[in-house]
Amino acid sequence: TAGSLQTTDQPLDMSVNGRGFFQVMQPDGTISYTRDGTFHLNSDGQIVTANGLALQPAVTVPADAQTFTVGTDGTVSITVTGNATAQVIGNIQTADFINPAGLQSMGGNLYLETAASGAPNVGTPGLNGFGTVLQNTLENSNVSTVEE
Secondary structure (H helix, E strand, O other): OOOOEEEOOOOOEEEEEOOOEEEEEOOOOOEEEEOOOEOEEOOOOEEEOOOOOEEEOOOEOOOOEEEEEEOOOOEEEEEEOOEEEEEEEEEOOEEEOOOHHHOEEEEOOEEEOOOOOOOOEEEOOOOOOOOEEEEOEEEOOOOOOOOO
């Protein structure tokens, strides 16, 4: 289940407000799924998780980017020095499942598709029942230590 949302000052912090998971590429080439939106840039400017796993579809931020903006539909835009016009550099898509509870936990807030979860339905945030992407926001844990 979804946790509460917390605003941060980090432009690479993102959350899914509603149904959906971010897609992350594993070292072996498989796709895993997460709701942990604590992203960073690697040395190549690619958006990655705290463990260095690349967001999918891949988004690379140029070194000369002055601003970085993510729309609620997952559109990633930047501005560069000398040009105030925003340029779209990529689109974040999210994945949803018929039965998200059927996903297999890999640890580290990552999940894998299973027969119980069904195949992923990948789409544009904010359309067809997918939650929107919120920039400068993280989802808090939904675990209650009292209940656990």
